[in-house]
Amino acid sequence: xPSERLxxxxxxxxxxxxxxxxxxxxxxxxxxxKPYAGESYESDMPVFAGVLKDDxxxxxxxxxxxxxxxxxxxxxxxxxxxxxxxxxxDQSR
Numbered sequence: 148x149p150s151e152r153l154x155x156x157x158x159x160x161x162x163x164x165x166x167x168x169x170x171x172x173x174x175x176x177x178x179x180x181k182p183y184a185g186e187s188y189e190s191d192m193p194v195f196a197g198v199l200k201d202d203x204x205x206x207x208x209x210x211x212x213x214x215x216x217x218x219x220x221x222x223x224x225x226x227x228x229x230x231x232x233x234x235x236x237d238q239s240r
Contacts, residue, residue, distance in 0.1 A: 165212075165215050165220070167223070170231070177201070177204055180192060
């Protein structure tokens with residue numbers, strides 16, 4: 148029986164992954180969507196903490212980003228820079 152949840156969007160230019168900063172992409176991959184969307188948010192996306200090492204998560208994200216066209220890559224870089232300027236915190240997570 149289907150879960151009635153929407154499937155994850157594609158990670159290419161037709162999806163919305165590129166709308167998020169590096170820190171958000173890392174956090175969602177490692178900890179899931181609840182820290183970003185709220186405890187009541189239900190998703191079929193797995194949490195990769197304890198499954199992948201931080202460097203493996205970063206490598207997967209880097210690969211996904213390498214498939215984006217220049218416009219999406221540029222936008223995503225700007226989102227990352229903007230977030231880091233407005234929220235200076237430990238960037239090593």
